[in-house]
Amino acid sequence: MIIELKHVKKIYDKNGIEVVKDFNLTIQDKEFIVFVGPSGCGKSTTLRMIAGLEDITGGTISFDGKVINDVPAGDRNIAMVFQSYALYPNMTVYKNMEFPLKLKKISKEQRKQKIMEVSNMLGLDEYLKRKPKALSGGQRQRVAVGREIVRDCDLFLFDEPLSNLDAKLRVQMRTEITNLHQQLQKTFIYVTHDQVEAMTMATRIVIMYNGIVQQVGTPKEVYDFPENTFVAGFIGTPAMNFIKGFITSDGYFETRNEEETEEGTKEVTNVHILIPNDKYQVLKEKGYVDKEVILGIRPENILQEERLKETEVDLPVENAELLGFEYNLIGHIGDSQVISRIVANNIIRNGDVVKLYFDMNKCHFFDIDTTNRIK
Numbered sequence: 172m173i174i175e176l177k178h179v180k181k182i183y184d185k186n187g188i189e190v191v192k193d194f195n196l197t198i199q200d201k202e203f204i205v206f207v208g209p210s211g212c213g214k215s216t217t218l219r220m221i222a223g224l225e226d227i228t229g230g231t232i233s234f235d236g237k238v239i240n241d242v243p244a245g246d247r248n249i250a251m252v253f254q255s256y257a258l259y260p261n262m263t264v265y266k267n268m269e270f271p272l273k274l275k276k277i278s279k280e281q282r283k284q285k286i287m288e289v290s291n292m293l294g295l296d297e298y299l300k301r302k303p304k305a306l307s308g309g310q311r312q313r314v315a316v317g318r319e320i321v322r323d324c325d326l327f328l329f330d331e332p333l334s335n336l337d338a339k340l341r342v343q344m345r346t347e348i349t350n351l352h353q354q355l356q357k358t359f360i361y362v363t364h365d366q367v368e369a370m371t372m373a374t375r376i377v378i379m380y381n382g383i384v385q386q387v388g389t390p391k392e393v394y395d396f397p398e399n400t401f402v403a404g405f406i407g408t409p410a411m412n413f414i415k416g417f418i419t420s421d422g423y424f425e426t427r428n429e430e431e432t433e434e435g436t437k438e439v440t441n442v443h444i445l446i447p448n449d450k451y452q453v454l455k456e457k458g459y460v461d462k463e464v465i466l467g468i469r470p471e472n473i474l475q476e477e478r479l480k481e482t483e484v485d486l487p488v489e490n491a492e493l494l495g496f497e498y499n500l501i502g503h504i505g506d507s508q509v510i511s512r513i514v515a516n517n518i519i520r521n522g523d524v525v526k527l528y529f530d531m532n533k534c535h536f537f538d539i540d541t542t543n544r545i546k
């Protein structure tokens with residue numbers, strides 16, 4: 172099913188605030204779309220408008236070209252799985268899954284056939300006679316998913332379905348839901364505030380902030396080419412480093428910070444590194460020479476490789492976090508906190524000053540006022 176949102180907005184009567192602003196998106200058939208963003212950014216509201224559980228204040232939503240703004244939720248033939256899925260506690264797993272089919276007046280024979288097919292797909296065969304309280308969290312979640320699948324819907328909506336599960340189970344269910352999408356070949360829209368879930372499950376990610384879509388793209392696109400500092404900082408852990416500094420007329424990026432000395436305040440430069448020519452040309456053409464910009468560089472692009480000599484910086488290590496295979500080195504360069512992630516070949520201790528190199532081909536420059544990516 173193709174879902175199209177055009178200039179969709181939402182104002183809850185009580186507060187008068189536009190919690191979803193001018194949302195535009197076309198979701199292709201069989202896509203796995205993930206809405207991701209911080210708490211309160213409007214993810215659930217958008218999903219609930221698609222489901223028909225919430226009125227649409229402005230704009231249109233259409234399914235396969237037909238505007239459905241005024242179609243009641245019950246007539247939209249959508250499967251929905253939420254964080255707090257309410258299974259019927261007095262019914263067995265089988266009866267829970269049978270319930271929606273009974274409502275649809277499907278014959279007993281066909282009901283059984285469908286339930287067995289879905290139960291097999293989800294690995295629920297041995298639990299069919301149990302009641303929900305005799306199941307683990309993950310098994311219950313699977314029954315909730317099964318109860319939706321039996322209905323043969325074209326569109327599946329998930330709102331943080333895994334957030335009640337422990338970390339290990341979440342990782343397992345993540346794979347199960349991805350496999351399910353492959354098997355069912357239906358359109359999935361999945362809401363989460365967990366960027367790892369978004370990166371690992373989605374065919375395309377929609378990143379939202381303050382009711383506004385910040386970027387839509389494949390996981391690789393949003394990681395490699397974030398359109399603004401919000402997306403750049405939201406996707407990836409540890410987060411991208413941001414360092415304020417100036418573009419010089421001879422093609423360098425340099426920081427200029429004020430420092431108190433005995434003779435008074437003076438300006439110091441902690442970073443003075445060469446910008447790759449293709450990037451510098453763009454910055455120059457767009458008028459950023461002698462202007463302040465934000466340099467964005469991911470922790471894994473601050474390395475110990477001497478081939479990058481021209482971009483050397485000294486990092487006084489405040490905290491060396493050994494994660495086994497790698498270190499997260501945390502320190503300050505000028506006013507900015509910087510994290511470098513390097514392979515743990517040597518022992519590094521807090522207080523060491525480590526020579527590191529910025530892989531400037533992988534860095535980004537952002538406009539300081541608009542926060543948009545320049546190059």
Ligand SMILES: Nc1ncnc2c1ncn2[C@@H]1O[C@H](COP(=O)(O)OP(=O)(O)OP(=O)(O)O)[C@@H](O)[C@H]1O
Nearest residue numbers: 183185186190209210211212213214215216217364
């Ligand atoms: N029924 C309601 N009445 C008034 N305001 C609401 C209502 N439901 C949500 N809101 C507000 O709308 C905004 C968006 O809420 P929404 O539930 O869509 O956020 P979310 O992105 O799903 O957040 P979370 O990750 O915390 O679930 C929030 O500021 C919230 O307070």
Ligand SMILES: [Mg+2]
Nearest residue numbers: 214215216330
């Ligand atoms: Mg929500």
